[in-house]
Amino acid sequence: MLIGLNFTLGGTLELVQRLAKEGEIDYCELLIDNFLQVPPSELRDAFACPIGLHIMFSKFLESDAAYLESMAERLREYIDVLKPLYISDHLARFTHKGRTLYHLAELDYPNEYHHVRQRVDWWQEKLGQRLYLENYPSIMDGGHDAPEFFERLVQDTGAGVLFDASNAVCAQLNCGLGLDRWLNVIDSTTHFHVAGYSLSILEPKVVLDTHDVELSPETLAFLTRYKDHFDKPNATMTYERDENIEYDDIVSDLRKLRAIFGHPKGGTQ
Numbered sequence: 001m002l003i004g005l006n007f008t009l010g011g012t013l014e015l016v017q018r019l020a021k022e023g024e025i026d027y028c029e030l031l032i033d034n035f036l037q038v039p040p041s042e043l044r045d046a047f048a049c050p051i052g053l054h055i056m057f058s059k060f061l062e063s064d065a066a067y068l069e070s071m072a073e074r075l076r077e078y079i080d081v082l083k084p085l086y087i088s089d090h091l092a093r094f095t096h097k098g099r100t101l102y103h104l105a106e107l108d109y110p111n112e113y114h115h116v117r118q119r120v121d122w123w124q125e126k127l128g129q130r131l132y133l134e135n136y137p138s139i140m141d142g143g144h145d146a147p148e149f150f151e152r153l154v155q156d157t158g159a160g161v162l163f164d165a166s167n168a169v170c171a172q173l174n175c176g177l178g179l180d181r182w183l184n185v186i187d188s189t190t191h192f193h194v195a196g197y198s199l200s201i202l203e204p205k206v207v208l209d210t211h212d213v214e215l216s217p218e219t220l221a222f223l224t225r226y227k228d229h230f231d232k233p234n235a236t237m238t239y240e241r242d243e244n245i246e247y248d249d250i251v252s253d254l255r256k257l258r259a260i261f262g263h264p265k266g267g268t269q
């Protein structure tokens with residue numbers, strides 16, 4: 001299992017470079033939307049490690065074709081130069097009846113399947129790449145439809161799932177969706193996310209995918225229990241941290257992941 005860290009803003013560049021140099025991470029995942037003003041070759045030269053590309057704001061289920069075509073053209077330049085380990089995007093709603101939502105909303109899986117399938121086919125074709133699509137940290141009962149939705153989508157479109165293990169734990173805590181329901185999805189993919197989560201400030205309290213604290217015991221137990229399902233050749237697990245970014249805290253969590261999965265072949269023991 002390759003273990004990586006997300007790189008979202010320029011301010012953490014030195015931290016990511018140091019983690020790579022010290023062997024704490026094997027790759028880093030760029031939130032590519034934030035770096036589309038940086039020439040691809042500069043990004044390539046900034047990192048001595050391999051790179052994954054995570055797309056946040058294509059909003060490919062909602063955006064118009066001209067916007068997406070122009071974004072795809074730009075992204076293909078980065079794909080050509082960076083030769084990423086994978087490219088991922090989000091399956092979520094960013095707007096409702098024309099209004100931008102403050103938080104991304106979960107899809108209405110049964111009713112949106114055909115639209116999503118069509119869009120995934122189209123977006124993969126524009127990017128010229130297999131896409132890995134991330135599962136949502138469900139809050140409401142509709143989350144129970146997610147595992148079968150992803151299984152069907154993978155079969156019909158050839159897309160992969162960027163399976164976020166802690167998002168699945170959030171869904172379990174919020175709406176009781178069993179972690180074992182995801183086993184087929186975990187078996188089908190090689191790219192994973194993991195992060196800390198926190199309780200919402202507002203009532204009723206729900207568990208939110210906040211990337212601001214250490215990994216929970218529930219998440220670590222999930223990874224340990226299904227280790228053999230997660231771990232496979234060329235598999236990647238990105239540790240996401242966007243708040244309270246302290247070197248020692250991040251290293252501590254990365255080492256917990258190493259303790260479960262070990263070092264990739266050829267890495268230091």
Ligand SMILES: [Fe+2]
Pocket residue numbers: 134164193194240
């Ligand atoms: Fe994630």
